[in-house]
Amino acid sequence: MSNIYLDYNATSPVRPEVLEVMLPFYREQFGNPSSVHWAGRQVSGALEKAREQVAALFNDSPAEIVFVSCGSEGDNMAIKGTLDALKEKGNHIITTSIEHPAVLETCQYLEKQGYDVTYLPVDRDGMLDLDDLEAAITEKTVLISVMWANNETGNIYPIEQIGRIARKYNIRFHTDAVQAVGKIPVDVQKANVDLLVISGHKIGAPKGVGALYVRRGTRMSALMHGGHQERNRRAGTQNVAGIVGLGKACELALAELDEYYDRVRALRDRLEDGVLSQVPDIKLNGTPDREKRLPNTLNVSFAYIEGESLLLNLDMFGIAASSGSACTSGSLEPSHVMGAMCVEVTLAHSSTRFSLGPETTESEIDKVLEVLPATVQRLRDMSPLYNCGRTAEGCETCETVRRI
Amino acid sequence: MYTDKVMDHFTNPRNVGEIEDASGVGEVGNASCGDIMKIFLKVEDNIIRDVKFKTFGCGAAIATSSMVTEMAIGKTIDEALELSNQAVAEALDGLPAQKMHCSNLAADALHEAIKNYKEQNG
Ligand SMILES: Cc1ncc(COP(=O)(O)O)c(C=O)c1O
Protein backbone atom coordinates (compact mmCIF):
# COMPACT_ATOMS: atom_id res chain seq x y z
CA MET A 1 0.00 0.00 0.00
CA SER A 2 1.48 3.32 -0.96
CA ASN A 3 1.14 6.34 1.23
CA ILE A 4 -1.05 9.27 0.26
CA TYR A 5 0.03 12.65 1.58
CA LEU A 6 -2.73 15.23 1.74
CA ASP A 7 -1.25 17.57 4.32
CA TYR A 8 0.70 20.01 2.16
CA ASN A 9 -0.55 22.97 4.21
CA ALA A 10 1.39 21.49 7.14
CA THR A 11 4.58 20.97 5.19
CA SER A 12 5.86 19.72 1.84
CA PRO A 13 8.76 17.52 0.75
CA VAL A 14 11.80 19.33 -0.61
CA ARG A 15 11.60 19.31 -4.40
CA PRO A 16 14.39 17.37 -6.11
CA GLU A 17 15.44 20.42 -8.18
CA VAL A 18 15.67 22.38 -4.93
CA LEU A 19 17.72 19.79 -3.11
CA GLU A 20 20.09 19.57 -6.04
CA VAL A 21 20.99 23.26 -6.01
CA MET A 22 21.38 23.22 -2.22
CA LEU A 23 23.86 20.38 -1.86
CA PRO A 24 27.05 22.17 -3.04
CA PHE A 25 26.56 24.70 -0.25
CA TYR A 26 27.27 22.18 2.47
CA ARG A 27 30.74 21.00 1.42
CA GLU A 28 32.24 22.77 -1.57
CA GLN A 29 30.83 26.25 -1.13
CA PHE A 30 30.75 26.38 2.62
CA GLY A 31 31.95 29.93 3.19
CA ASN A 32 30.47 32.63 5.35
CA PRO A 33 28.85 35.13 2.98
CA SER A 34 30.19 38.02 5.07
CA SER A 35 33.83 36.99 4.57
CA VAL A 36 36.00 38.91 2.09
CA HIS A 37 38.11 35.92 0.97
CA TRP A 38 37.43 33.44 -1.81
CA ALA A 39 35.31 31.18 0.37
CA GLY A 40 32.96 34.00 1.29
CA ARG A 41 32.84 35.44 -2.23
CA GLN A 42 31.79 32.04 -3.56
CA VAL A 43 28.56 32.13 -1.62
CA SER A 44 27.63 35.80 -1.39
CA GLY A 45 26.64 35.72 -5.06
CA ALA A 46 24.38 32.75 -4.43
CA LEU A 47 22.61 34.62 -1.65
CA GLU A 48 21.98 37.60 -3.90
CA LYS A 49 20.69 35.36 -6.66
CA ALA A 50 18.25 33.76 -4.21
CA ARG A 51 17.14 37.22 -3.14
CA GLU A 52 16.30 38.02 -6.75
CA GLN A 53 14.39 34.77 -7.19
CA VAL A 54 12.33 35.39 -4.07
CA ALA A 55 11.70 39.03 -4.95
CA ALA A 56 10.49 38.09 -8.43
CA LEU A 57 7.79 35.84 -7.02
CA PHE A 58 5.92 38.70 -5.42
CA ASN A 59 7.13 41.56 -7.56
CA ASP A 60 9.41 43.56 -5.33
CA SER A 61 13.08 44.41 -5.48
CA PRO A 62 15.75 42.12 -3.99
CA ALA A 63 16.91 44.79 -1.53
CA GLU A 64 13.50 44.53 0.15
CA ILE A 65 13.92 40.83 1.05
CA VAL A 66 15.18 39.80 4.50
CA PHE A 67 15.93 36.13 5.01
CA VAL A 68 14.68 34.67 8.28
CA SER A 69 14.52 31.23 9.86
CA CYS A 70 10.81 30.49 9.36
CA GLY A 71 7.40 31.98 8.84
CA SER A 72 6.86 32.41 12.56
CA GLU A 73 10.01 34.51 12.86
CA GLY A 74 8.91 36.67 9.94
CA ASP A 75 5.52 37.32 11.54
CA ASN A 76 7.08 38.09 14.92
CA MET A 77 9.59 40.45 13.39
CA ALA A 78 7.03 42.26 11.23
CA ILE A 79 4.66 42.87 14.14
CA LYS A 80 7.01 43.47 17.07
CA GLY A 81 9.47 45.38 14.89
CA THR A 82 6.73 47.71 13.67
CA LEU A 83 5.13 48.35 17.04
CA ASP A 84 8.48 49.13 18.58
CA ALA A 85 9.62 51.43 15.79
CA LEU A 86 6.31 53.32 15.73
CA LYS A 87 5.68 53.57 19.44
CA GLU A 88 5.66 57.37 19.30
CA LYS A 89 2.89 57.22 16.70
CA GLY A 90 0.50 54.79 18.29
CA ASN A 91 -0.10 51.51 20.04
CA HIS A 92 -3.01 49.86 18.26
CA ILE A 93 -2.98 46.79 15.99
CA ILE A 94 -5.88 45.50 13.93
CA THR A 95 -5.78 41.84 13.05
CA THR A 96 -8.29 39.01 12.65
CA SER A 97 -9.53 36.19 14.82
CA ILE A 98 -8.44 33.56 12.27
CA GLU A 99 -4.72 34.32 12.01
CA HIS A 100 -2.05 31.67 12.49
CA PRO A 101 -0.74 31.45 16.08
CA ALA A 102 2.49 33.11 14.85
CA VAL A 103 0.43 36.31 14.53
CA LEU A 104 -2.22 35.73 17.20
CA GLU A 105 0.12 34.78 20.00
CA THR A 106 2.43 37.65 19.09
CA CYS A 107 -0.49 40.06 19.34
CA GLN A 108 -1.59 38.54 22.63
CA TYR A 109 1.94 38.95 23.96
CA LEU A 110 1.92 42.60 22.92
CA GLU A 111 -1.43 43.10 24.63
CA LYS A 112 0.21 41.98 27.87
CA GLN A 113 2.89 44.60 27.24
CA GLY A 114 0.18 47.26 27.13
CA TYR A 115 -0.61 47.49 23.42
CA ASP A 116 -4.19 47.47 22.15
CA VAL A 117 -5.31 44.85 19.66
CA THR A 118 -8.57 44.53 17.74
CA TYR A 119 -9.35 41.02 16.52
CA LEU A 120 -11.81 41.33 13.65
CA PRO A 121 -14.59 38.73 13.66
CA VAL A 122 -15.42 36.58 10.66
CA ASP A 123 -18.75 35.30 9.40
CA ARG A 124 -19.78 31.66 9.37
CA ASP A 125 -17.91 31.11 6.14
CA GLY A 126 -14.80 32.58 7.74
CA MET A 127 -14.84 35.79 5.69
CA LEU A 128 -14.19 39.35 6.87
CA ASP A 129 -16.42 42.38 6.64
CA LEU A 130 -14.21 45.26 5.55
CA ASP A 131 -16.59 47.77 7.12
CA ASP A 132 -15.58 46.28 10.46
CA LEU A 133 -11.96 46.92 9.53
CA GLU A 134 -12.55 50.56 8.69
CA ALA A 135 -14.64 51.04 11.80
CA ALA A 136 -11.85 49.64 13.97
CA ILE A 137 -9.26 52.18 12.80
CA THR A 138 -8.33 54.84 15.35
CA GLU A 139 -5.72 57.58 15.52
CA LYS A 140 -3.53 55.16 17.42
CA THR A 141 -3.64 52.39 14.80
CA VAL A 142 -0.15 51.69 13.47
CA LEU A 143 -0.51 48.22 11.96
CA ILE A 144 -3.07 46.15 10.10
CA SER A 145 -2.17 42.45 9.93
CA VAL A 146 -4.37 40.16 7.82
CA MET A 147 -3.27 36.84 6.38
CA TRP A 148 -3.40 36.39 2.61
CA ALA A 149 -4.93 32.94 2.92
CA ASN A 150 -5.94 30.80 5.86
CA ASN A 151 -4.11 27.57 6.54
CA GLU A 152 -7.13 25.65 7.85
CA THR A 153 -9.92 26.64 5.49
CA GLY A 154 -7.93 27.93 2.52
CA ASN A 155 -10.02 31.12 2.50
CA ILE A 156 -8.37 33.92 0.53
CA TYR A 157 -8.77 37.41 1.96
CA PRO A 158 -9.28 40.58 -0.11
CA ILE A 159 -5.73 41.79 0.34
CA GLU A 160 -5.91 44.40 -2.44
CA GLN A 161 -8.95 46.03 -0.88
CA ILE A 162 -7.37 45.95 2.56
CA GLY A 163 -4.22 47.46 1.07
CA ARG A 164 -6.29 50.34 -0.28
CA ILE A 165 -7.83 50.95 3.13
CA ALA A 166 -4.40 50.84 4.78
CA ARG A 167 -3.08 53.38 2.28
CA LYS A 168 -6.10 55.66 2.67
CA TYR A 169 -5.46 55.92 6.42
CA ASN A 170 -1.68 55.75 6.06
CA ILE A 171 -1.39 52.64 8.22
CA ARG A 172 1.27 50.01 7.75
CA PHE A 173 0.02 46.72 6.34
CA HIS A 174 1.47 43.27 7.11
CA THR A 175 0.25 40.04 5.56
CA ASP A 176 1.15 36.46 6.40
CA ALA A 177 1.36 34.96 2.91
CA VAL A 178 2.80 31.63 4.05
CA GLN A 179 -0.12 29.67 2.60
CA ALA A 180 -0.87 31.90 -0.38
CA VAL A 181 2.51 32.09 -1.99
CA GLY A 182 3.10 29.51 -4.70
CA LYS A 183 -0.63 28.70 -4.81
CA ILE A 184 -2.14 31.95 -6.10
CA PRO A 185 -0.67 35.17 -7.55
CA VAL A 186 0.84 37.37 -4.86
CA ASP A 187 1.90 40.87 -5.86
CA VAL A 188 2.99 43.34 -3.18
CA GLN A 189 2.72 46.35 -5.49
CA LYS A 190 -0.83 45.67 -6.60
CA ALA A 191 -1.90 44.90 -3.06
CA ASN A 192 -0.01 47.77 -1.44
CA VAL A 193 1.51 45.51 1.18
CA ASP A 194 4.37 46.85 3.36
CA LEU A 195 5.39 43.61 5.05
CA LEU A 196 4.88 40.09 3.76
CA VAL A 197 6.00 36.75 5.14
CA ILE A 198 6.70 33.43 3.43
CA SER A 199 8.04 30.11 4.69
CA GLY A 200 10.22 27.71 2.69
CA HIS A 201 8.83 24.38 3.81
CA LYS A 202 5.35 25.06 2.49
CA ILE A 203 6.60 25.45 -1.09
CA GLY A 204 9.10 22.66 -1.56
CA ALA A 205 12.10 24.32 0.09
CA PRO A 206 13.47 22.98 3.38
CA LYS A 207 12.25 23.68 6.90
CA GLY A 208 14.08 26.40 8.77
CA VAL A 209 14.12 29.13 6.15
CA GLY A 210 11.72 31.93 5.28
CA ALA A 211 11.66 35.46 4.00
CA LEU A 212 10.19 38.76 5.03
CA TYR A 213 9.49 41.43 2.44
CA VAL A 214 9.97 44.91 3.88
CA ARG A 215 8.90 47.79 1.64
CA ARG A 216 11.73 50.23 1.07
CA GLY A 217 11.77 53.01 3.67
CA THR A 218 9.83 51.02 6.28
CA ARG A 219 11.24 51.75 9.73
CA MET A 220 11.49 48.65 11.85
CA SER A 221 13.27 47.51 14.98
CA ALA A 222 15.25 44.30 14.86
CA LEU A 223 14.14 41.15 16.65
CA MET A 224 17.56 39.56 16.51
CA HIS A 225 20.54 41.70 17.52
CA GLY A 226 24.12 40.97 16.57
CA GLY A 227 26.04 41.20 13.31
CA HIS A 228 25.28 43.34 10.30
CA GLN A 229 23.73 40.67 8.11
CA GLU A 230 20.64 41.38 6.01
CA ARG A 231 21.34 45.16 6.02
CA ASN A 232 21.19 45.22 9.79
CA ARG A 233 17.65 43.96 9.79
CA ARG A 234 18.38 40.44 11.00
CA ALA A 235 21.58 39.37 12.72
CA GLY A 236 23.01 35.88 12.34
CA THR A 237 25.06 34.09 9.69
CA GLN A 238 22.67 33.17 6.90
CA ASN A 239 21.42 29.63 6.32
CA VAL A 240 23.04 29.68 2.87
CA ALA A 241 21.92 26.28 1.61
CA GLY A 242 18.37 26.84 2.85
CA ILE A 243 18.24 30.28 1.27
CA VAL A 244 19.51 28.95 -2.05
CA GLY A 245 16.80 26.29 -1.84
CA LEU A 246 14.16 28.90 -1.05
CA GLY A 247 15.27 30.92 -4.08
CA LYS A 248 14.96 27.92 -6.36
CA ALA A 249 11.57 26.96 -4.93
CA CYS A 250 10.31 30.52 -5.55
CA GLU A 251 11.64 30.47 -9.11
CA LEU A 252 9.82 27.19 -9.78
CA ALA A 253 6.66 28.42 -8.09
CA LEU A 254 6.56 31.50 -10.30
CA ALA A 255 7.20 29.55 -13.49
CA GLU A 256 4.62 26.89 -12.67
CA LEU A 257 1.94 28.94 -10.96
CA ASP A 258 -0.77 28.71 -13.63
CA GLU A 259 -0.17 25.06 -14.31
CA TYR A 260 -0.11 24.28 -10.58
CA TYR A 261 -3.37 26.14 -10.00
CA ASP A 262 -5.27 24.37 -12.75
CA ARG A 263 -3.97 20.91 -11.94
CA VAL A 264 -4.38 21.03 -8.18
CA ARG A 265 -7.69 22.84 -8.41
CA ALA A 266 -9.11 20.13 -10.67
CA LEU A 267 -8.04 17.42 -8.22
CA ARG A 268 -9.34 19.32 -5.20
CA ASP A 269 -12.65 19.92 -6.95
CA ARG A 270 -12.84 16.20 -7.73
CA LEU A 271 -12.28 15.43 -4.06
CA GLU A 272 -14.71 18.10 -2.89
CA ASP A 273 -17.46 17.05 -5.28
CA GLY A 274 -16.92 13.41 -4.36
CA VAL A 275 -16.98 13.97 -0.60
CA LEU A 276 -19.99 16.29 -0.72
CA SER A 277 -21.99 13.88 -2.83
CA GLN A 278 -20.99 10.61 -1.18
CA VAL A 279 -21.00 11.41 2.53
CA PRO A 280 -24.24 12.64 4.13
CA ASP A 281 -24.39 15.06 7.08
CA ILE A 282 -21.25 17.03 6.46
CA LYS A 283 -20.40 20.67 6.59
CA LEU A 284 -17.94 22.50 4.39
CA ASN A 285 -15.74 24.78 6.49
CA GLY A 286 -14.69 27.95 4.70
CA THR A 287 -16.23 29.83 1.85
CA PRO A 288 -18.29 27.78 -0.61
CA ASP A 289 -17.03 30.13 -3.34
CA ARG A 290 -14.14 28.10 -4.72
CA GLU A 291 -12.66 31.16 -6.42
CA LYS A 292 -12.09 32.60 -2.96
CA ARG A 293 -10.41 29.53 -1.63
CA LEU A 294 -6.89 28.20 -2.19
CA PRO A 295 -6.98 25.69 -5.04
CA ASN A 296 -5.53 22.91 -2.88
CA THR A 297 -7.55 23.04 0.34
CA LEU A 298 -10.72 21.27 1.43
CA ASN A 299 -11.92 21.42 5.02
CA VAL A 300 -15.03 19.47 6.02
CA SER A 301 -16.69 18.43 9.26
CA PHE A 302 -18.37 15.07 9.52
CA ALA A 303 -21.29 15.21 11.92
CA TYR A 304 -21.38 12.76 14.87
CA ILE A 305 -17.71 11.78 14.77
CA GLU A 306 -14.48 13.21 16.08
CA GLY A 307 -11.53 14.29 13.97
CA GLU A 308 -8.63 12.47 15.55
CA SER A 309 -10.32 9.09 15.35
CA LEU A 310 -11.06 9.76 11.69
CA LEU A 311 -7.43 10.73 11.05
CA LEU A 312 -6.16 7.57 12.73
CA ASN A 313 -8.54 5.49 10.65
CA LEU A 314 -7.42 7.17 7.44
CA ASP A 315 -3.84 6.68 8.54
CA MET A 316 -4.47 2.92 8.58
CA PHE A 317 -4.99 3.26 4.83
CA GLY A 318 -1.85 5.35 4.51
CA ILE A 319 -3.80 8.58 4.07
CA ALA A 320 -2.35 11.62 5.85
CA ALA A 321 -4.69 14.55 6.50
CA SER A 322 -5.11 16.87 9.47
CA SER A 323 -7.78 17.94 11.90
CA GLY A 324 -8.94 20.93 13.89
CA SER A 325 -9.91 18.61 16.71
CA ALA A 326 -8.68 19.49 20.17
CA CYS A 327 -7.13 16.07 20.47
CA THR A 328 -4.66 16.66 17.71
CA SER A 329 -3.55 20.04 18.97
CA GLY A 330 -2.67 19.08 22.51
CA SER A 331 -5.19 21.53 23.94
CA LEU A 332 -8.72 20.90 25.11
CA GLU A 333 -10.35 23.29 22.73
CA PRO A 334 -10.97 22.78 19.06
CA SER A 335 -9.33 25.06 16.52
CA HIS A 336 -9.68 28.80 17.13
CA VAL A 337 -10.49 29.19 13.44
CA MET A 338 -13.54 26.94 13.75
CA GLY A 339 -14.44 28.78 16.96
CA ALA A 340 -14.23 32.16 15.24
CA MET A 341 -16.48 30.85 12.45
CA CYS A 342 -18.95 29.71 15.09
CA VAL A 343 -18.81 26.13 13.92
CA GLU A 344 -20.86 24.08 16.37
CA VAL A 345 -18.55 22.45 18.87
CA THR A 346 -18.90 18.79 17.96
CA LEU A 347 -18.54 19.73 14.29
CA ALA A 348 -15.43 21.71 15.13
CA HIS A 349 -13.99 18.58 16.70
CA SER A 350 -14.51 16.69 13.47
CA SER A 351 -13.15 19.29 11.09
CA THR A 352 -10.78 17.56 8.72
CA ARG A 353 -8.43 19.26 6.31
CA PHE A 354 -7.23 17.74 3.07
CA SER A 355 -4.51 19.84 1.45
CA LEU A 356 -3.17 18.75 -1.91
CA GLY A 357 0.16 19.42 -3.52
CA PRO A 358 2.02 19.26 -6.80
CA GLU A 359 2.69 15.57 -6.38
CA THR A 360 -0.93 14.59 -5.69
CA THR A 361 -2.44 12.30 -8.33
CA GLU A 362 -5.93 11.51 -9.50
CA SER A 363 -5.66 7.90 -8.37
CA GLU A 364 -4.78 9.09 -4.87
CA ILE A 365 -7.91 11.23 -4.78
CA ASP A 366 -9.97 8.29 -6.00
CA LYS A 367 -8.51 6.10 -3.28
CA VAL A 368 -9.56 8.64 -0.65
CA LEU A 369 -13.04 8.74 -2.11
CA GLU A 370 -13.18 4.98 -1.94
CA VAL A 371 -12.05 4.74 1.69
CA LEU A 372 -13.61 7.80 3.29
CA PRO A 373 -17.37 7.12 3.16
CA ALA A 374 -17.08 3.68 4.76
CA THR A 375 -14.63 4.93 7.38
CA VAL A 376 -16.95 7.76 8.37
CA GLN A 377 -19.86 5.34 8.57
CA ARG A 378 -17.92 2.93 10.76
CA LEU A 379 -17.21 5.69 13.27
CA ARG A 380 -20.77 6.94 13.10
CA ASP A 381 -22.06 3.49 13.98
CA MET A 382 -19.93 3.76 17.08
CA SER A 383 -21.11 7.25 18.02
CA PRO A 384 -23.75 7.97 20.68
CA LEU A 385 -24.69 11.10 18.74
CA TYR A 386 -25.65 9.27 15.58
CA ASN A 387 -29.25 8.28 14.87
CA CYS A 388 -30.53 9.17 18.30
CA GLY A 389 -32.70 12.09 17.45
CA ARG A 390 -30.25 14.60 18.82
CA THR A 391 -29.91 17.71 16.77
CA ALA A 392 -26.83 19.80 16.56
CA GLU A 393 -26.73 22.70 18.93
CA GLY A 394 -27.53 26.11 17.53
CA CYS A 395 -25.15 28.98 17.51
CA GLU A 396 -26.85 30.52 20.53
CA THR A 397 -26.35 27.59 22.85
CA CYS A 398 -23.17 26.15 21.44
CA GLU A 399 -20.28 25.87 23.82
CA THR A 400 -17.58 26.52 21.28
CA VAL A 401 -14.86 28.20 23.17
CA ARG A 402 -14.41 31.63 21.71
CA ARG A 403 -11.15 32.68 23.14
CA ILE A 404 -11.02 35.95 21.28
CA MET B 1 2.06 8.35 20.26
CA TYR B 2 -0.31 5.54 21.20
CA THR B 3 0.73 2.13 22.56
CA ASP B 4 0.04 -1.05 20.57
CA LYS B 5 -2.74 -1.95 22.98
CA VAL B 6 -4.46 1.39 22.46
CA MET B 7 -4.19 0.98 18.69
CA ASP B 8 -5.52 -2.56 18.96
CA HIS B 9 -8.59 -1.47 20.92
CA PHE B 10 -9.03 1.52 18.66
CA THR B 11 -8.89 -0.44 15.43
CA ASN B 12 -10.89 -3.42 16.74
CA PRO B 13 -13.06 -2.01 19.47
CA ARG B 14 -14.75 -4.68 21.61
CA ASN B 15 -18.40 -4.53 22.58
CA VAL B 16 -19.53 -1.64 20.45
CA GLY B 17 -23.26 -1.05 20.37
CA GLU B 18 -26.28 -0.82 22.62
CA ILE B 19 -28.21 -3.22 24.83
CA GLU B 20 -31.94 -3.09 24.11
CA ASP B 21 -33.27 -3.88 27.60
CA ALA B 22 -30.26 -2.65 29.53
CA SER B 23 -30.28 -2.92 33.31
CA GLY B 24 -28.46 0.37 33.51
CA VAL B 25 -27.28 3.12 31.18
CA GLY B 26 -24.69 5.77 31.94
CA GLU B 27 -23.53 8.69 29.91
CA VAL B 28 -20.78 11.14 30.60
CA GLY B 29 -19.46 13.75 28.31
CA ASN B 30 -17.91 17.02 27.75
CA ALA B 31 -18.70 18.20 24.29
CA SER B 32 -16.23 21.04 24.43
CA CYS B 33 -13.40 18.57 24.92
CA GLY B 34 -14.87 16.31 22.33
CA ASP B 35 -15.83 13.21 24.28
CA ILE B 36 -19.21 11.72 24.89
CA MET B 37 -19.40 8.17 26.13
CA LYS B 38 -22.42 6.00 26.76
CA ILE B 39 -22.29 2.64 28.55
CA PHE B 40 -25.05 -0.01 28.60
CA LEU B 41 -25.10 -2.77 31.25
CA LYS B 42 -26.77 -6.11 31.58
CA VAL B 43 -26.73 -7.21 35.24
CA GLU B 44 -27.90 -10.56 36.62
CA ASP B 45 -27.47 -11.72 40.21
CA ASN B 46 -25.36 -8.69 40.94
CA ILE B 47 -22.91 -9.71 38.24
CA ILE B 48 -22.22 -7.73 35.08
CA ARG B 49 -23.01 -10.15 32.28
CA ASP B 50 -22.67 -7.81 29.35
CA VAL B 51 -21.46 -4.27 28.61
CA LYS B 52 -21.73 -2.29 25.41
CA PHE B 53 -20.55 1.20 24.56
CA LYS B 54 -20.96 4.05 22.14
CA THR B 55 -18.39 6.80 22.06
CA PHE B 56 -17.81 10.08 20.32
CA GLY B 57 -14.16 10.95 20.83
CA CYS B 58 -10.57 10.56 19.89
CA GLY B 59 -8.52 7.40 19.59
CA ALA B 60 -7.88 7.30 23.32
CA ALA B 61 -11.56 7.77 24.12
CA ILE B 62 -12.56 4.85 21.91
CA ALA B 63 -9.79 2.60 23.20
CA THR B 64 -10.58 3.29 26.86
CA SER B 65 -14.28 2.63 26.26
CA SER B 66 -13.47 -0.66 24.64
CA MET B 67 -11.08 -1.61 27.43
CA VAL B 68 -13.48 -0.74 30.23
CA THR B 69 -16.14 -3.00 28.75
CA GLU B 70 -13.71 -5.91 28.69
CA MET B 71 -12.61 -5.24 32.24
CA ALA B 72 -16.12 -4.94 33.63
CA ILE B 73 -17.68 -8.05 32.14
CA GLY B 74 -17.89 -10.82 34.74
CA LYS B 75 -17.28 -8.51 37.69
CA THR B 76 -19.74 -7.97 40.52
CA ILE B 77 -21.27 -4.53 40.87
CA ASP B 78 -19.01 -3.72 43.80
CA GLU B 79 -15.90 -4.89 42.04
CA ALA B 80 -16.81 -2.83 38.98
CA LEU B 81 -17.27 0.25 41.14
CA GLU B 82 -13.66 -0.09 42.20
CA LEU B 83 -12.40 -0.03 38.63
CA SER B 84 -10.54 3.23 38.33
CA ASN B 85 -9.60 5.40 35.39
CA GLN B 86 -6.01 4.78 36.26
CA ALA B 87 -6.53 1.03 36.01
CA VAL B 88 -8.07 1.38 32.55
CA ALA B 89 -5.16 3.48 31.35
CA GLU B 90 -2.68 1.01 32.82
CA ALA B 91 -4.43 -1.91 31.14
CA LEU B 92 -3.76 -0.13 27.86
CA ASP B 93 -0.07 0.24 28.76
CA GLY B 94 -0.58 3.93 29.36
CA LEU B 95 -1.94 6.94 27.51
CA PRO B 96 -0.23 10.13 26.34
CA ALA B 97 -0.28 12.69 29.16
CA GLN B 98 -2.58 15.10 27.35
CA LYS B 99 -5.12 12.30 26.88
CA MET B 100 -5.45 11.30 30.51
CA HIS B 101 -8.72 13.14 30.86
CA CYS B 102 -10.23 10.94 28.15
CA SER B 103 -9.49 7.85 30.16
CA ASN B 104 -11.26 9.37 33.15
CA LEU B 105 -14.39 9.15 31.17
CA ALA B 106 -14.43 5.40 30.65
CA ALA B 107 -14.60 4.39 34.30
CA ASP B 108 -16.88 7.33 35.04
CA ALA B 109 -19.35 6.19 32.39
CA LEU B 110 -19.32 2.69 33.85
CA HIS B 111 -19.95 4.06 37.33
CA GLU B 112 -22.80 6.18 36.02
CA ALA B 113 -24.38 3.11 34.44
CA ILE B 114 -24.09 1.21 37.74
CA LYS B 115 -25.63 4.13 39.59
CA ASN B 116 -28.49 4.10 37.12
CA TYR B 117 -28.92 0.35 37.66
CA LYS B 118 -28.98 0.78 41.43
CA GLU B 119 -31.57 3.53 41.23
CA GLN B 120 -33.82 1.30 39.20
CA ASN B 121 -33.32 -1.67 41.48
CA GLY B 122 -33.58 0.15 44.80
C1 LIG C 1 -0.48 30.82 7.77
C2 LIG C 1 0.79 30.38 8.42
N1 LIG C 1 1.59 31.29 9.00
C3 LIG C 1 2.74 30.94 9.60
C4 LIG C 1 3.15 29.63 9.67
C5 LIG C 1 4.42 29.29 10.39
O1 LIG C 1 5.45 28.99 9.52
P1 LIG C 1 6.77 28.26 10.07
O2 LIG C 1 6.38 26.85 10.32
O3 LIG C 1 7.76 28.39 8.95
O4 LIG C 1 7.19 28.97 11.29
C6 LIG C 1 2.34 28.64 9.09
C7 LIG C 1 2.73 27.22 9.17
O5 LIG C 1 2.03 26.40 9.74
C8 LIG C 1 1.14 29.03 8.46
O6 LIG C 1 0.32 28.12 7.90
Ligand code: FES
Ligand atom coordinates in the same frame (compact mmCIF):
# COMPACT_ATOMS: atom_id res chain seq x y z
S1 FES D 1 -11.42 13.64 23.19
FE1 FES D 1 -10.45 14.91 24.61
S2 FES D 1 -8.34 14.67 24.31
FE2 FES D 1 -9.33 13.18 23.16
